[in-house]
Amino acid sequence: MNIFRLAGDMTHLISVLVLLLKIYATKSCSGISLKTQELYAMVFLARYLDLFSDFISLYNTVMKLVFIGSSLAIVWCMRYHRVVRRSYDRELDTFRYWILVGACFTLALVLHEKFSFQEVFWAFSIYLEAVAILPQLVLLQRSGNVDNLTGQYVFFLGAYRAFYILNWIYRYLTEPRFTRWISCVSGLVQTALYADFFYYYFISWKNNAKLQLPA
């Protein structure tokens, strides 16, 4: 564990807490893409198949349970909670993400560290996470103004993988046999997808204005 990875995990945890706060405090999920939440639930379920087979540390196990539990809870809330579900932007959240899921799974069948059930699903989760934010970014552009908590949620979600890139550089420099090309390349693609959001987020922060993404 290094400071970059810890910062990344904490930033990721903060993004989940901000989203839970938004939904719980405002009893609304307007501006949040259910499709992105469902993709993230798939990412965690596919990535943490080793949850019960490989014990790495208490921290690792607890964080995996938190991410799986929170992503499923948010999907459940947005689908079935009788108050929250009413504020879901159903007609704006129309990204056909099964294309992404199919493409990522096909890529994982071709490109993986080892051809085993667990490894293929792990590579699938890495590729899927890289594009999981797309429905959310599309929804933000369509829904125009973005409320603060939603903007902060997306910001922290994008920032966490940027910390992981620093972690991979650090591990590459300090650990002799460290190579994680699948994670690194996907992580770069993932962070790059946030580039324009980060730009408009910074502009809105500098001008102390509402976050506006161009349509």
Place this chain on the structure above:
Amino acid sequence: REQPHGHDEL
């Protein structure tokens, strides 16, 4: 600590 299939990250 490297894991059998090397995934010690979240």
